[in-house]
Amino acid sequence: MTPRSPVRVVGPAFARRLRFWIQDLSTELRHHVAHGRFESAIGVTVGAVWLAIAPLFLLCSAVDFFDGGSDATALFLSGIAIGLVGLLILWLSEFPSSLPLKRLFAALVCGALAALVAVTIAHFTTGVAPTIDASLAEGAATITGTNSSTIEPDQLSLGMLLFRAFGQWLASAALIVVLVRISPHLGVGGLDADGGVSTRSARRLAPKSGSTMARLLLLYTLLTFLLLISYFLAGMPFIDSVVHCLTTVSSGGFSSRSGSIGAFNSGAIEWVAIVGMLIAGTSLPLIFRALRRGDLNRFLRSIEFRTYVGLVVSGVFAALAWSDNWPTTDDVRETIFAVSSAISTTGFVASDLTSISYGTEAVLLVLMVIGGMSASVAGGFTVMRLMVVSSYIGRELRRSIHPAAVEKIHLGRSSIGEVALARIIGELFLSAALILPLALVLSADGLNFEAAFSFAISALSNVGFAFGLNGPEEHLRMLGAFGHLAAVSLMLVGRISVTPLLVTLGGLGEPMQREIRRWRLTRHERAVR
Amino acid sequence: MRRVSVTPVRVAGAGLLAAALAMIFSTAVAVVDGGEGVTGLTVSALLTALVGLTLFFGSQISPTADSALAFASVAWSWLAVSVAGALPFLLTGVIPWGQFDSALFESISGFTCSGSTILSNFDAVPQGILFYRSMTQWLGGMGLVVLAVAVLPALGIGGLDLIASEAPGPTADRLTLRVRDTARQLWLLYGVMTGIVAMVLLTLGMSIFDAATHAFTTVSTGGFSPHAESIAYFDSFPIELVLMVGMLFSGASFSIHWHALRQGVGAYRRVSEVRWYLSLIFGAFGILVWVNLEELGWLQNLRESLFYAVSLGSNTGFGNSDFVLWMPAAHLVILVLMLVGGMSGSTAGGMKVLRLQVVFKYSFRELRRARHPNSVIPIRLGRTTIEEQIAAKVVGFVMLYLGLIVVGGVVLSGLGVDPVTAFSGSASALGNVGPALGEAGPTSNFLVFPRAGRIVLMAMMALGRLELFPAMLMLVASLRGLDQSRQRRDREGSQ
Known part of the structure; x- marks a missing residue:
């Protein structure tokens, strides 16, 4: 007789999978915190974009300050914040040893989105766009x-x-x-x-x-x-x-x-x-x-x-x-x-x-x-x-x-x-x-x-x-x-x-697609049985 | 008498004889109506029959036959019929001789099942002519079925080949052993459906004249109505319901209907194009209801949205209200329906649902290939795989189709038409829909386009009905035929 697992797993298959996935993720996180940086092309790209764009905030803040404008403080503070967060992300990430194509796509898109977020913050904090x-x-x-x-x-x-x-x-x-x-x-x-x-x-x-x-x-x-x-x-x-x-x-x-x-x-x-x-x-x-x-x-x-x-x-x-x-x-x-x-x-x-x-x-x-x-x-x-x-x-x-x-x-x-x-x-x-x-x-x-x-x-x-x-x-x-x-x-x-x-x-939806496919297969097997 | 071996001439002769027959029927209607327009119709019928008989009996089918020649024959016959079809409008005085192009527009719009009109005062038009307009659409619709079923498999591309690769089990080009029998079966189905629609409309209170004309233009997905207000004239939901069923039926493939008659409703379920066709129409219906929520009352919204989703989804073009007054978002949905049209192998125009399916699958395959560059992914429709060459042809067709709409829209705008009317008019003409957006809505007419613009639209209607590639084949085959006959003459001269 097969010994029963000491952990009683309750709920439908999808919830079980979700729990395992969260467990995996937390284990991975603990491992990285203990051993050093994340291998992430997205992290490197986002960090680099934010770090690169921060000087622009500071430059424009300085120009605005000398011109007597009202946006200098907001630009300065948001620039500092974006620069620091960028630096932190860059410090936590390192470029992966191998980079599959889909990750490269994701890094490219995330880089553009990071720039979008930074410029949006500038417009919002200065009150230019309400x-x-x-x-x-x-x-x-x-x-x-x-x-x-x-x-x-x-x-x-x-x-x-x-x-x-x-x-x-x-x-x-x-x-x-x-x-x-x-x-x-x-x-x-x-x-x-x-x-x-x-x-x-x-x-x-x-x-x-x-x-x-x-x-x-x-x-x-x-x-x-x-x-x-x-x-x-x-x-x-x-x-x-x-x-x-x-x-x-x-x-x-x-x-x-x-x-x-x-x-x-x-x-x-x-x-x-x-x-x-x-x-x-x-x-x-x-x-x-x-x-x-x-x-x-x-x-x-x-x-x-x-x-x-x-x-x-x-x-x-x-x-x-x-x-x-x-x-x-x-x-x-x-x-x-x-x-x-x-x-x-x-x-x-x-x-x-x-x-x-x-x-x-x-x-x-x-x-x-x-x-x-x-x-x-x-x-x-x-x-x-x-x-x-x-x-x-x-x-x-x-x-x-x-x-x-x-x-x-x-x-x-x-x-x-x-x-x-x-x-x-x-x-x-x-x-x-x-x-x-x-x-x-x-x-x-x-x-x-x-x-x-x-x-x-x-x-x-x-x-x-x-x-x-x-x-x-x-x-x-x-x-x-x-x-x-x-x-x-x-x-x-x-x-x-x-x-x-x-x-x-599509990459973001991949785990969900996998689960849906698995669910459909299980349903089909059940129907065959 | 020595006969000329030119297939297009003989086929054009046959087409003219069919048109003459329609004119004779219309003369009979004119006689019953009180005699208005009888002389014009009779003279047109005689002239058309005379030319038709001369061409038919003065020529014979060429011993050599290829796909280009087959398409050239069909294309030339349609052009001949369109020119002859303008005669009744001119000889009855409905359209003056000085506006010959307008008569040609009405004729081409009829035979190509477009339903765009330049007539404004319908009360002044004799009933014989109104009947004749509807018959031109019925003939045009039937012609397309014949074209699709009898000619396309010989060409080896497009419509039926796609149906063949899509439909599991017995395919459309194998309805019967002989192509001619297949065509006959489909004619029979077409005629029976017309009869059923006419009978039901009659029982719902329409006059015999209205029932017959509307049945003709429903089953052919043409969209001509003898009333300026189109279907809104009757203001009857049961009539609209019958027409919706008729339009939905005619916008679907006739060969699938034939299979369904023999094998039961399961035949529809097995074809993914049917699912797409219905999803498109009912999806558009849902969006139209959502968009019109604040504009129209609940029942009116449901009724008008459903009617237009079916009417434009099948490219018929009947109207039960003026959609130009709807919200702008609704216009976008209408434009999409105009572009796509009905199913492959149906009497509807547009670029066809099957092509949309192929293009979608083709594009999403590229997305998957972007993630997995070395993967080999076939394009599947249902359980069948589409060959790469056919997929490439379909993609080429769709790009040419969209390109022509843009070119047509730019030219019409250049002629002074506002861009919304111009681009939607271009899409409507190429898709053989009928009404457009902007100033050329369902309660308006195409006189809003300048004369030169109407010539552009005529060319687009013909191109749309001949499905672009055949139009080009027509030109190539004709040029080749001329070249061959010149060479023959040269040879005979040298001997």
């Missing part, structure tokens, strides 16, 4: 580079203005780090969803990925300084130039004025912004190579760049052709501005977008969806993925006539593998599937159909402005808590991309 959901929306807009806000920039203190602008700049710098250091390891989904085509060019810049990253960051910084000087020379005040150069090069779009770039009412400033936005939408490795060798023909040789420019030119021509009146020089400039702002997903506004023609509105929406080039800091689906999808459709059309044909998809000299193709298409459909319920929430929260749909597209592509309301930037202000949460989700999905987010969420 509610948690509004702070969360502001935080998401900052870290994803979306020009969407519940706040009038004119009412912000200098410290918070700089904090938000630097936040967007740092987020895009972090994107470059991810592009060079993490994406190649992911191999699937997310930022590397074009099968490594964009990161392949980034990886070839230098023998070591560290040097590549340093070079790209240097280029990014140089471009920022160039824009700062250009804005200043074009007649923008210095502080405004600082804010705008940071948010132009990062394709973020936050402005120091309520009317965005249009508030300066200067053609020269708008031209500087146009050039800056188009650069932000261009592949950084491509710019680096062209500048290093002094070979500007590299731009012309890149099929993706040619398509990008072609899209801008066609967008401008279509918008001008469909406008109600014969365009003046100002109209041409403002159309180029709007098209550049949409395709680079910056979101700056220079003119009254509520009075544009329906055709222009549709063109801008399509350009928002497409977004900038791959390996750039712009959001959207990216030009390269659009080209891949177009080639895929063409191939399937040809295959309907010649079913046995074996055809590979080429972009310039690179060929795209079937796995990469499937990833890109999966990403496209998952984003489309996600946008529908979230647009439903936006419309249920008070936006009209046009406003809800255009804002959902705009938020997913990290642009900011949208249509259907009295102003292009009114949408986030019109929304309640649920709407804000939907907007946050869209912005995050747009920046991190849907695959890492869902893979991480």
Whole structure:
């Protein structure tokens, strides 16, 4: 006879499992406290992000203090708190010896969420955004580079203005780090969803990925300084130039004025912004190579760049052709501005977008969806993925006539593998599937159909402005808590991309899935018996 | 007489003869109605029959047959029928000759089972013409079933192949040994269902004319009604219930109905597409009820939400109120229903539930592959595995479908239509639904689109009914045919 266990286990199987799981967890915790650090990539990432962002709090707090602003104390205290917690987490964690793919995804997502939490805390503690959901929306807009806000920039203190602008700049710098250091390891989904085509060019810049990253960051910084000087020379005040150069090069779009770039009412400033936005939408490795060798023909040789420019030119021509009146020089400039702002997903506004023609509105929406080039800091689906999808459709059309044909998809000299193709298409459909319920929430929260749909597209592509309301930037202000949460989700999905987010969420649900599967199997066995 | 061996010409001739038959029936209705429009209808019938007979007997089926040629034949016949179908509107004076494109729009909308109309004053339209409109939809619906059942398996892709891989046991293309018999069985089912719907509507108090026309457009999921207010004209819940059952039936695969008749209701249960189809419609119903909670009273909410969930889920397009006045969130649900449409192998339009299933499975497989990069995961629908090549074709189709909606929406917006009307009109036309959102709602008409916009919509309706790829095959096969005949002529000339 089998001896009975001394411990009497009561309750259903699921409760038993839960108890065992809690016991395991507490044993593991005790072990780690006794023997040292946790092996956790998530812990290292979160700690590093918080530790890196804390100096920004302190810097902006100092600026605000000397400017006589009211946010200095809140920024200082929250910066100290975030820095200390980051340091503690970093001290408790160490990088694991082996890192499975799903953990890498989770670390990436948790890093972005950690940045979101930090920026949300800044907005909430300073009282800039009155509610948690509004702070969360502001935080998401900052870290994803979306020009969407519940706040009038004119009412912000200098410290918070700089904090938000630097936040967007740092987020895009972090994107470059991810592009060079993490994406190649992911191999699937997310930022590397074009099968490594964009990161392949980034990886070839230098023998070591560290040097590549340093070079790209240097280029990014140089471009920022160039824009700062250009804005200043074009007649923008210095502080405004600082804010705008940071948010132009990062394709973020936050402005120091309520009317965005249009508030300066200067053609020269708008031209500087146009050039800056188009650069932000261009592949950084491509710019680096062209500048290093002094070979500007590299731009012309890149099929993706040619398509990008072609899209801008066609967008401008279509918008001008469909406008109600014969365009003046100002109209041409403002159309180029709007098209550049949409395709680079910056979101700056220079003119009254509520009075544009329906055709222009549709063109801008399509350009928002497409977004900038791959390996750039712009959001959207990216030009390269659009080209891949177009080639895929063409191939399937040809295959309907010649079913046995074996055809590979080429972009310039690179060929795209079937796995990469499937990833890109999966990403496209998952984003489309996600946008529908979230647009439903936006419309249920008070936006009209046009406003809800255009804002959902705009938020997913990290642009900011949208249509259907009295102003292009009114949408986030019109929304309640649920709407804000939907907007946050869209912005995050747009920046991190849907695959890492869902893979991480799937990881969280894995124990539950395991239990459900086990429960179903037990039920089936019982039924068979 | 020497016959030309061109299959598309012969099939187009047959199509024209069928259209002429519809015109003759409509003439009879016009005679009973008091004679208004009889001359126009008779002349149209004679002209169409004459051209049809000439084409039919002046040609024969080509000795060589391939899938591209089969689709080209069907596509050309539909185009010929659409052009001839515009004649009754012009010859009866319902639409003036100066607006030939409007007559063509009405005809294409009829034969493609879209249900979008440019008619505004229905009281001034003779009953013969209203009957004829409904018959065009009935013919269009029947044509699609034939196309799906008799032609698709020969092509080796799309609709029926997917049904075949989905349905366990005897598959749709094996209803009977011969394809022609299969088509006949499905025609019979289609006709019987039309008869049943008409009879039930008659017993519920509709006139014979209304019962027949509504039965035609229900079973074909067309959506034309002889009344400007559509089904709201009757204001009767029993009538709406019957139409809902009819629409739900017609939005499902006819071959599955055939199996269900032989094997019992279990045939439905075995097909996952049926579950998805019903879940989609009833899920949309639930969301619509939730969204409209504060806008409508309880009973009215349930009635209108259910009616529109079924009407748009089956891509019929009947209306019992003006959904344009609903909350914006409801419009989003309506748009999704328009996009998806009915089941594969049904008379409904849209991109079809089966394709949605494949795309979903395809996308979620990529998520699983992201976690486990070396895993090999097949795409399963129910108990059947879909081949990679078919999955790729379906994915390509869906992307092309969505891309065309975007292109259509941008072009219509450029022509001065507001984006909501433009994009929903584009989705409605490509999905052969009928009403759109914005200014082109169920109580409005498509005159809100400019003339050039209506031409774009016509092209989209035709593309949607021909399921995109066949439209391209039509072009390729026709060009190839022209090339071959030129080569033959050259050879004969040199001899």
